[in-house]
Amino acid sequence: MKQAGSILVVDDNPDILVAMQLLLKQHYQTVVTTDNPFDIGKTLNEQQIEVILLDMNFNRDAISGQEGFYWLKKIIAQDPSVVVVLMTAYGDIKLAVDAIKAGAADFIAKPWRNEQLLAVIAAAFSHARDKQQVGKLTRQTKGLNQALSGQKFDFLGQSAAMQAVFYTIEKAAKTDANILITGESGTGKELAAHAIHLASKRSEQAFISLDMGAIAASLFESELFGHKKGAFTDAKADRVGRFELAHGGSLFLDELGNLPISEQTTLLAALQNRQITPIGGIKTIDVDIRLICATNDDLPQAVRDNRFRQDLLYRINTVEIRLPPLRERVDDIPLLATYYLDHFSHKYKRQLTIAPEDMRALCRYTWPGNVRELAHAIERAVILTDDDVLDIRSVVGTELAQLNVATNAFELGKGGSTTHDNDYDTFNLETLEQRAVRAALKHHQGNVSQAAKALGLTRGAMYRRLDKYGL
Template sequence: MKQAGSILIVDDNLDVLIAAQLLLKQHYQTVVTTDNPFDIEKMINEQKIEVILLDMNFNHDAISGQEGFYWLKSILAQDSSVVVVLMTAYGDIQLAVDAIKAGASDFIAKPWKNEQLLAVIAAGFAHAQDKQKVEKLTRKTLGLNHALKGKNFDFLGQSSAMQQVFNTIKKAAETDANILITGESGTGKELAAHAVHLASNRSDEAFISLDMGSIATSLFESELFGHKKGAFTDAKADRTGRFELAHEGSLFLDELGNLPLSQQATLLAALQNRQITPVGGTKPIDVNIRLICATNENLPQAVYENRFRQDLLYRINTVEIRLPPLRERVDDIPLLTEYYLEHFSRKYKRNLSIEPDDMNLLCQYAWPGNVRELAHVIERSVILSDCGVLDVCSVIGANTTTKTEKEAIDEGTNLPDISIKNEIDTGIDNRVYDCFNLEILEQRAVRAALKHHQGNVTQAAKALGLTRGAMYRRLKKHDL
């Protein structure tokens, strides 16, 4: 039975070509020949050549072997995974040593013994397989280092809205169906994609992500499909694309709605054919991926407006998972707050807790940036807070503007209770509601409470529903 493998024999002596081909084709599936070394590059590009049996002298009466060294260097520069066995009628030990140093796998003298040539070629194929494994592992490692990000947060939720999401993820993950995750920015679409991958039968393989909105048009194919050395100006080495990195695993394409129409066609072809070709390459590569896409765009509307291909939409959303915004899952805010507080306290080596009034403030805020904004607020608060207690008021007040009272009422959002109970005859300027900036609101409420209770901090804190410690922090913050 013939072994899998392809051999190229290069020699200007037709008798040598015929003799070698007749012998080797009895043992290997593909044996091709050429008497012109200038054909080598084309033949390597057209088919996967694993071993080359290369003559060292192509000019009449040449015995130095310099031509063989030249073509050896050229072959290895084109494809370093190819194994080259040099042969010459003028063999000597020094020439063999120089050949090995130059990158040849082995050296054989003509005329050869058939058993000897077969042994050398068999060793060459074993070497070729080892080189291919090492090169593939090296390229994949470099690609993974480039593609993988730092540790992701956990995908959390206890609200009924999130329980529905978890249930859909569980059902979808059991299949290899393509998944489209939709939702506002900051709702945790990448975390949901990770959850799908971890719950699937591909969980032991790679999870590779790519933000489609962040890559330049000129680099689109290189990022997805990889490129060969010299394919363009900055292609100084072969690079493995995200499709190949995700082989047998999951590929997550974020913000897919930002993809131009021309690139949508390229992506669709790769998904349909389950093959990719690196930029500058000629040989297609089979890929087996689980595709997960995400967007905050309304893709059906984009299809209607001719900004997104309908056939691509059908291809990517076999199952659609909608992530609710944080304002629709208020029950999850305490859980998320405690999670991020623990995470960032550990990261910044702080020991902080959160008081009920600050937790209430977080639950009442509208969170236009969703979970991402909540995480950012907790992180900044951990960094800036003093006295062992988290102070989120200053961070929210300094960096965000909440909804006006009318907007909040229209949307059913609860406003913070600033009545200071019934003990205070609030002379608070109603213009506060025009912008409803929490920092200004807090400062005026504290000042009004102190004025009403004639500077008694304990009574003012009680009227505001604050502890004495929380009250003193606000007095210090507002310089009152």
């Protein structure tokens, strides 16, 4: 049975090439031959070669082996993962030692014995696989140092809404199903993705994330699949992609709705085939990942708007987890505020507490920026507070004032009073949403961007609601 492997034989003697072809094709899947060493570079660019059998002399009567050393250096410079075995008709111990010092894996004299040649080649393939593994680990280590950065917080919640989220995570994490996390900006989608990874069987492997909204469309393939040195103008060194970094672990693609539809086909193919090819490379790389995606966009609507591929949506959302906005989990605000106060007090070497009235103020605010906004507000207050009691109004006083104005606008929008007894005349979500949109627009004097931000919506989602309600 033939073994997986690719060999290039370079020799100016056609009889040698025929003999090598007849012998080696019985044992290995790919055997390429050439009598011109200038073909080596092109062959390495076009095919996946692991071992090269290289003659040391190409000019008639040449016996110094210097040509072989020249081409050996060229090969190593182009692809250090290739293993080279040098051949010469003049068995010379010093030449063999010099060849190995120069980077050759072994040395064989012609004429050869088939058993000896096959043993040398088998050892060369073993060496090639070891070099490939070391190279992969080196690239992964470098890439992980770049990817595993940033501050991480705990994924907390005690409200009924969050308990439902935790239950779904626990069930889904035990499988390798692709998961789509939805929710407004700042609700903790990346923290949820981390929680899924930690609860999965891949927890001891890498968790790699990529914010699709933070990369240019032209760099999408390079970020995900990597590139080879020289593949494009700024490719000054090999780069390992996020798919390869996440091999064996989890890959988290945040803000997936920002991915241009022109690039979605490439991502879909990688997910379907579980294989990638770096830009400028010829070798396909098998990848084993658990895919977790997140978005604050309405992807089903994006499909209807021809902004997102339906087949890609089917591929990524085997399980969908919706994270509730902070205004739907008010019971969690004291827990979260205390957690962030402890965290940032430690970070800035302070000892602070929150007054009960300030905690109540935090619970009354709608937090359009959700948990992220709460965390930033606490951090700013820790920095700006002079005494031992957190001065939360120094950073959210304006927002709390706006809350009162928005509440009044909401009550006026429904024709009611400005009291805050929550005695609504309807619980119909569509009616309440329409009133909220009207109130936000009125409060922000028709500024769609500011109204959308106050409601925790993207501009696209806001415009869809304006069209829906004829506003």
